[in-house]
Amino acid sequence: MSNIRNNSMDKIGLYDWRWFDFLEDLIKKISIYEIKSLELPNNFLYKNTVSGSPKNPVKVSTSTWACKFNKISQVRAACIEGQGTFSVFNLLIHPSNHYDLPFFGADFVTLPKGHLLALDLQPSLKSDPLHTEDVWSRLLPIHKYWQSFFPSGGDIPKEAKSFFSPGFLWTRLPLGKESDTLISDYLRPAFNEYLSLYIDLINEAKSISNLRARKILDGQKEYINYRSTKDPARGMLTRFYGKDWTEEYITKVLFNF
Numbered sequence: 001m002s003n004i005r006n007n008s009m010d011k012i013g014l015y016d017w018r019w020f021d022f023l024e025d026l027i028k029k030i031s032i033y034e035i036k037s038l039e040l041p042n043n044f045l046y047k048n049t050v051s052g053s054p055k056n057p058v059k060v061s062t063s064t065w066a067c068k069f070n071k072i073s074q075v076r077a078a079c080i081e082g083q084g085t086f087s088v089f090n091l092l093i094h095p096s097n098h099y100d101l102p103f104f105g106a107d108f109v110t111l112p113k114g115h116l117l118a119l120d121l122q123p124s125l126k127s128d129p130l131h132t133e134d135v136w137s138r139l140l141p142i143h144k145y146w147q148s149f150f151p152s153g154g155d156i157p158k159e160a161k162s163f164f165s166p167g168f169l170w171t172r173l174p175l176g177k178e179s180d181t182l183i184s185d186y187l188r189p190a191f192n193e194y195l196s197l198y199i200d201l202i203n204e205a206k207s208i209s210n211l212r213a214r215k216i217l218d219g220q221k222e223y224i225n226y227r228s229t230k231d232p233a234r235g236m237l238t239r240f241y242g243k244d245w246t247e248e249y250i251t252k253v254l255f256n257f
């Protein structure tokens with residue numbers, strides 16, 4: 001498989017990556033739009049390293065798939081594969097601030113200690129019913145159905161709570177066959193239903209006044225600033241690729257304006 005990527009929409013080229021079907025589902029669903037690639041420096045399109053110990057080296061590769069289209073400023077997926085030991089699909093869909101749309105966020109993470117799975121439509125303005133009411137009333141039944149198949153993931157950091165919706169699907173699972181089945185038979189359709197709702201919201205969204213667009217922008221900045229400051233992957237990425245690459249990746253590629 002070729003690992004040379006010149007374009008943010010090229011195939012990600014990760015061998016045996018656990019989340020491949022999820023990314024394919026995403027690309028298929030957004031291909032109804034005129035999707036355009038984003039300019040990303042080559043060392044963020046694909047990067048690999050050898051981690052682990054000298055006795056037990058693990059090759060870790062990271063690809064970033066990204067695009068944009070009319071109402072969406074950026075779709076970006078950080079895709080990490082470390083020979084089955086590490087596997088991450090971190091997706092953020094960042095809407096234009098000229099629409100009253102939430103972010104779409106997914107964080108599917110497999111580590112030696114287990115899986116951590118997070119999925120949500122996250123508000124820019126949590127206390128603004130105009131921004132949340134319609135989304136939440138449609139998301140809650142979907143969340144209620146799918147969350148029932150998964151144990152709760154437990155508490156999330158207190159300061160993070162304001163960035164989540166009540167439709168936050170969140171679980172931690174042990175490694176093993178049973179979890180593999182939960183991921184393919186329940187998480188994947190849940191992901192697809194969240195995405196379908198998001199696409200309906202995009203299709204219905206009408207452009208808003210400049211005054212309101214400023215308000216949305218302020219909320220989006222707060223969200224992005226929070227995610228970039230508190231990125232839980234910072235430690236792992238720094239171990240793999242060093243501080244300079246990681247800081248640039250987090251602040252300029254994953255969470256940028």
Ligand code: DBV
Nearest residue numbers: 078088090105106107109118119120156231232233236254
């Ligand atoms: N998380 C990111 C990015 C990642 C990433 C850009 C490139 O925002 C991976 C990769 N998340 C990642 C890793 C861990 C987590 C944890 C590697 C494990 C860290 C560790 O245990 O060492 C959801 N992700 C988490 C946690 C939460 C989320 C609540 C646990 C944090 C903790 O216990 O402190 N991330 C959070 C979230 C979204 C998200 C809700 C959006 C839906 O992307």
